[in-house]
Amino acid sequence: MGTTTTYLPGLAWVGGRLEKNVAVTVCNTSGKILKVTQEKQPKVNGNIGPDGDKVQLPNAILLPGFVNCHSHAFQRGLRGKGEEGDGDFWTWRQQMHRLVTTLNDEDFEAHCTQCFTEMRDAGVTTVGEFHYFHHGEKDALHKYDEIILRAAATAGIRIVLLSAFYARGGVEIPELNAGQQRFRTPGVDKFIESLVAADRVCAQNNKSAGIEKLQTVGVVAHSIRALTVEDLGLLVKHAQTEQRVFHMHVEEQRAEIEQCLKGNKGCTPLRCLLDAGVPDMSNCTLVHCTHSNEKDMRDYMEGRGGNVCVCPLTEGSLADGLPRWLVRKDQVVVGSDSNLRIDLLEEARWLEYGQRLWTERRGHFSVVDLVNVLTVNGARSMGLPIGRISEGCYGDFTMIDMRAPVLQNIDTLKAEEFLAAALYAAAGSEVICGTAVGGRWRPRPIFLPRALVPDGLTVMPSTATSTGFGGHRDRGPFGSGWNCDLCWRREDLSTQTEICAPVSSGPAGSVTSASGNGAAVEKPLPAAFLALLKQASPDVLALARVLIDIDSVSGTEIPMARALETWFQAHGYEVQLQPVEPETGKQGLGSRFNVLAWPKGTQPSSLPLLFNTHLDVVPPFFPSGLKPDPLDPSKQILTGRGSCDTKSLLAAMLLAVQSPMLAALKEKIGFIFVVSEETTHQGMKRANALNLQPKFLIVGEPTAARVMRFQKGILKLRITCRGVAAHSGYPHLGVSAVGLLLDVLERIRKAPYPRDDLIGETDLNVGFIEGGQAINALAEHASAMLMFRLVSEPKVVHDIVSAILRELNESVKFDKGKKGVEDRIYLELITQNAPVDLTHVDKFLDKSRWNFGTACFNTDIPYFKSSVGTKSFLYGHGDICDAHCPREYIGVDDLRSCVGAYARMAKELLESGSGASKLSNEVAQPPAAKRVKR
Secondary structure: OOOOEEEEEEEEEOOOOEOOEEEEEEEEOOOOEEEEEEEOOOOOOOOOOEEEEEEEEEEEEEEEEEEEEOHHHHHHHHHHOOOOOOOOHHHHHHHHHHHHHHHHHHHHHHHHHHHHHHHHOOOOOEEEEEOOOOOOOOOOOOOOHHHHHHHHHHHHOOOEEEEOOOOEOOEEOOOOOOHHHHHHOOOOOOOOOOHHHHHHHHHHHHHHOOOOOOOOEEEEEEEEEEOHHHHHHHHHHHHOOOOOOOEEEEEOHHHHHHHHHHOOOOOOOOHHHHOOOOOOOOOEEEEEEEOOOOOHHHHHHHHHHOEEEOOOHHHHHOOOOOOOOOOOHHEEEEOOOOOOOOOOOHHHHHHHHHHHHEEEEEOOOOOOHHEEEEHHHHHHHHHHOOOOOOOOOOOOOOEEEEEOOOOOOOOOOOHHHHHHHHHHHHHHHEEEEEEEEOOEEEEEEOOOOOOHHOOOOOOOOOOOOOOOOOOOOOOOOOOOOOOOOOOEEEEEEOOOOEEEOOOOOOOOOOOEEOOOOOOOOEEEEHHHHHHHHHHHHHHHHHHHHHOOOOOEOOOOHHHHHHHHHHHHHHHOOEEEEEEOOOOOOHHHOOOOOEEEEEEOOOOOOOOOHHHHHEOOEOOOOOOEEEEEOEEEEEEEEOOOOOOOOHHHHHHHHHHOOOOHHHOOOHHEEEEEEEEEOOOHHHHHHHHHHHHOOOOEEEEEEOOOOOOEEEEEEEEEEEEEEEEEEOOOOOOHHOEEEHHHHHHHHHHHOOOOEEEOOOOOEEEEEEEEEEOOOOOOOOOOEEEEEEEEEOOOHHHHHHHHHHHHHHHHHHHOOOEEEOOEEEEEEEEEEEEEEEEEEEEOHHHHHOOOOOOEEEEEOOOHHHHHOOOOOOEEEEEOOEHHOOOOOOOOEHHHHHHHHHHHHHHHHHHHHHHOOHHHOOOOOOOOOOOHHHEEOO
């Protein structure tokens, strides 16, 4: 990458309007905008010279990055709690205090990291974190200030730490309650010293990141409940003297105003602030002002130049109401507050809707006004040179995709109309496809359209989820943390033809992607990760946590492959990374790797035993953690995505082969770890090209410490029904495809299917149903997706369904004239595989030492092909019922015992003697062929 990057978007927000033919040049070192020009640009793609890159973004709207002016990140932990039943702000506040008393350092950091990451995906590049949760239960004051700055760095978001002074429990209530104790600050002098200390931390973090003002500090008076009028005056004057921004909760609740009137000589909270004697309040932002009176608001906004932050989604959630007297639109900003939902487009929408509900008229905030609320107004509130695409401002951008489905099939939109459609018709997740902070990009890889994927841009890990790696490890997208250059597909802009950009191989312990000039871009894993991966025999819990803390949602498995490459090279193995095509439906994420490893001096095709599991996990990613077992608090559980399925099992496999039990057999054991098991099985299908021929394949899945004797098969079908549209008031004139589909599904659900005495019943799930074009019209189209868990050959169930559809079609066929009579109901096969008979386990394993069961889930076993009749052994600790969900976990004791269990299984199989000699070319038959009953 050159010294600068010039972006050529389809439209850019410049000078308060959308303009075409804009070129925005950003310094790749300082992250500042160097130049904004407007002239017709030739099409280019990738590097065009030694001094800079140009990137075409023809279908993008480039906006200044959104500014979230008010957030309490830890309150994200209250999602889903207290939404039922009666109550108000004060009952919610009790729940919040209960949450505060339960959060430890790790949980607090995890909540904040995830919250900030979600903000980036919602288009937020700068957050004002109104921070009063300063310390743990017994920790030094302001410990959590550093934690929250670390969380922001991990998410790669620009932050103003709005550090709050909080010294009393309420107006005329000097003592803090149990929840408030963790908000406690000392006197004003000590508090100001803490601000200076936070400045030093921010300066160090900014230096490490190489981005100016990535982290800064502002002053907060939490509310009139939390401090005296005298202390309020000292703080607001200090903020002005030291050129810091000042924020405060004001008049959110009527009860607060009543308490203040009683305790402060008849003054409202806002009047207490105005009486502090500060004539210029342009550095001040008051949050809520829900019940403020018109006189005070005009004095504050028009007379003193103060800003007001409205948080409509939180105000709606807490039944607070919305403010009336927003007398200066250019001084209004928004915030996500409790972070129940993070969507600044929706906050802006409800800012306008709130005024409409007050006045019963439209048009209070124009589209331009609302864009300014999210950008330049927010910059004023944060006191930062952001919010504009203008020379000298930081290169913080939010990108909107003009090709987003929600913006399609509308009459031709003019420039600002795209923004109006986004603001009033879309969620941020539907239209926002990437953000940049200081010129460093974070795309939303599952969503980002091909033409919006610029080559060579440095981006942060995807997340859809969190980018944190948990605990206290070396972390963060800047500086010493982990930058992941995602692997994209390039698009030839002249032909709109997708061209695959292959992923090059790179050094161990790094992440590889294709850059604009075809070169590989490498970013190292965190140093702490690499150090542990190179240890001879690390603790299995520590190893599992490192693997869990690497985000490898299906399609993004490259970092996991690199981590395992590091492990195997450090432990004396040969290792091969086998390229696998991009995840189906996620081509923009690029190729990734299966990992094959074998002892030096051997050949992988001749090894008698391979350990196998998968590198990918289901979304969303969340990092590892340790918690008390809810069933037995004396024990611990390991949480995190992949803790159960199956990164913990992968760690146990690696260490099992290192154990003394297998010392004499180690040269007979290899590993094949694959991608996309959770989705398409592309990894295992591709692995067949390696021509592996083991006698035994130990497959790791969470089977609750039972060896599986059977695995149910699967059959995925799509049923489509075609109707005739008509007015719903005259149903005799048409045929409802939805009604027809419901009849079909009723017959299918009631039909008798095979059962097996040992495996069980055939299970049916109707996963998706869609159809119809209007509520007052008979549906023209309807469809459903079905999944069967099979105990028979797929053809048996397929034939049953086909027969039902043939019978129904006879009664509903329609005449197409010259084309003849056509069916209305269609059946499509999506995928299938037969049940897997694993009863060979009885021959090789001592029944007195192992428990057995049936797997009702699918695995990669049916997709592994060999010519020697490989015997698969499906086994692992942890319960599949605890996977694929927010609580995913494995017991720490189960994890530790899994190491020994895998070692014992491998030893038994390799020493099975006469049993092993029976492997010949015998191929297992599906159990249905032997025992299926109807």
